[in-house]
Amino acid sequence: MERLLALSDGVVAIALTLLVLQIAVPAVSSLKDPHSASELANALGKGGDAWISYAISFYVVIQFWVLHHQVFRRIARQVEGLVLLNAVFLFAVSVMPFTSDLLGKDGGNPLSVTIFGLNLLLANLAMLEIQEFARRRKLMRAGRYDFVAYRWNSAAGIAVVVLSLALAWIDTTVAQLSWLLFGAVPQIGLVMRRGWSRVSGGPRSAGR
DSSP states (O other): OOHHHHHHHHHHHHHHHHHTTTOOOOOOGGGGSSHHHHHHHHHHHHTHHHHHHHHHHHHHHHHHHHHHHHHHHOOOOOOOOHHHHHHHHHHHHHHHHHHHEEEEHHTSHHHEEEEEEHHHHHHHHHHHHHHHHHHHOOOOSOOOOHHHHHHHHHHHHHHHHHHHHTTTTTHHHHHHHGGGGGGGGGHHHHHHHHHHHHHHOOOOOOOO
């Protein structure tokens, strides 16, 4: 488990580092007056989209990193299947610098937003399957876990992504801002769970 977590943390750290490399420093040679503060400020302002893409991507990757640690704190041991599922998650994280760069360079294109959204969807599904696999194979540490609550949280994360995919073809800016909802996933999951309980006529089994 220590090696698996070390690899995961390393991939996330590298991905976070690569995200900032998409932001290009203005070439001093392109400025009419290299010592002009206003010209430099204007050149820096042209990279605003890249900074927005970086900030959103950094925020999203950190959210996934926190979720990854929350899930693996509950897992006592690993087997080959778990390693492979974790590799799928790491794949989703490792390609995020590319999809984020695409978003920063052409964030007004709905396809760019859709590609980044699908990247997020893959990461969400991988984390959900990691948790379910660990539960099925009895890899969890001793204790009682509310798997139903975790599934609803996963459903809320997937719902945020699906919402962004739909919004991408209506308003790309709103679609990108919708990813900030990842920070409220537990609250969204709780609302969805309560709403489903009312519709279905009562609470469901905890499914521990």
